[in-house]
Amino acid sequence: MTNDTLKTARLSLRLSQEEFARRIREVGKAVGEPNDASKRLVQRWESGVTAQPRPVYARALEAVLGVPIEAMGFPARVSPDREGGHDMSAAEASAPGVANPETTAVAQAEQSNFSGIWLSRYEFYSSSREQTFTGAHHVLLLQTGDRITGRSISPNSLDPQSSMSVDLTVDRNIITGTWRERTGEEGFYRGATYYGALQMLAEPTGRRIVGKWVGFGKDFDVNTGPWELVFLDASTAPGTIERYSSAPQA
Structure with missing residues (x-):
C-alpha cells in the first residue's frame, strides 16, 4: 500500500x-546523526x-515534518534491537508484532x-474570547482506494503558523476519520496541538464535502462544529500547490 x-x-x-532527501540528510547532520537519505529511499517509503524507516531516519523525518513518525503513515517505531542495517520492507513490517494498518484498507x-x-x-x-471564529486552509488531498490523506499547503486564515492534517476513509459518499492541527508558537494558542474526529458527507457532484468535527476543549x-471542504483544483503539480500557498480569506 x-x-x-x-x-x-x-x-x-x-x-x-530529491529535495526532501537532502533536507533529511541536512537535519541528520545538524543533530549529529548523519544519514544517507536519497531520492530512491524516499521513493521506497x-x-x-x-x-x-530505521530509527535514524525516523528521527530525521520527525525533525523535518514536525510530527511523530506514526503520523506519517508508518507503523509505530520498532524497538532498537530491530534496527538492523536496512529499512524494513513491507513484508517485514507486516510480520507478527509489527502493526501495519495499511493492510486492512x-x-x-x-x-x-x-x-x-x-x-x-x-x-x-472560543470560550476565552466568547466568540465564534472561522479557520480556513488550502489543503492537498491524495486518495488511494478508500483512504484519503490531507495536509495544509497554506497558512490558516487565523494563524499564519498553523498546520493541519486529516486522515480519512471513504465509503461511497460517507467520509470519516481524524484531524490534527498544530497551532503557531506566536499565535493565540501558543503552539498547542489539537486532535479530533470528522464525520462528513460528499455531495453528489463530488465537489463539496460537509460535516462536523469533534474535539476536546481545555x-x-x-x-x-461545522467543517466543509470545497473543491478547487484537480492538479497536484508543484506549480498548482504553489499557487494555493497563500492563506485563504475566512
Whole structure:
C-alpha cells in the first residue's frame, strides 16, 4: 500500500523527492546523526516498498515534518534491537508484532476520487474570547482506494503558523476519520496541538464535502462544529500547490 500520508506531507512543503532527501540528510547532520537519505529511499517509503524507516531516519523525518513518525503513515517505531542495517520492507513490517494498518484498507469501486486542492473551512467557539471564529486552509488531498490523506499547503486564515492534517476513509459518499492541527508558537494558542474526529458527507457532484468535527476543549469538555471542504483544483503539480500557498480569506 502506498504511503500517501508521507507523500502529502512532502508535497505540502513543495519539495521534490530529491529535495526532501537532502533536507533529511541536512537535519541528520545538524543533530549529529548523519544519514544517507536519497531520492530512491524516499521513493521506497512513498511506494510502500519500505514500510518502516530505521530509527535514524525516523528521527530525521520527525525533525523535518514536525510530527511523530506514526503520523506519517508508518507503523509505530520498532524497538532498537530491530534496527538492523536496512529499512524494513513491507513484508517485514507486516510480520507478527509489527502493526501495519495499511493492510486492512479495501479499495471502494465506483466512487469519486477526491485527490486535488481543496478549501478547508471550519468554525469553532472560543470560550476565552466568547466568540465564534472561522479557520480556513488550502489543503492537498491524495486518495488511494478508500483512504484519503490531507495536509495544509497554506497558512490558516487565523494563524499564519498553523498546520493541519486529516486522515480519512471513504465509503461511497460517507467520509470519516481524524484531524490534527498544530497551532503557531506566536499565535493565540501558543503552539498547542489539537486532535479530533470528522464525520462528513460528499455531495453528489463530488465537489463539496460537509460535516462536523469533534474535539476536546481545555476543560476536558467535548466541542463540535461545522467543517466543509470545497473543491478547487484537480492538479497536484508543484506549480498548482504553489499557487494555493497563500492563506485563504475566512
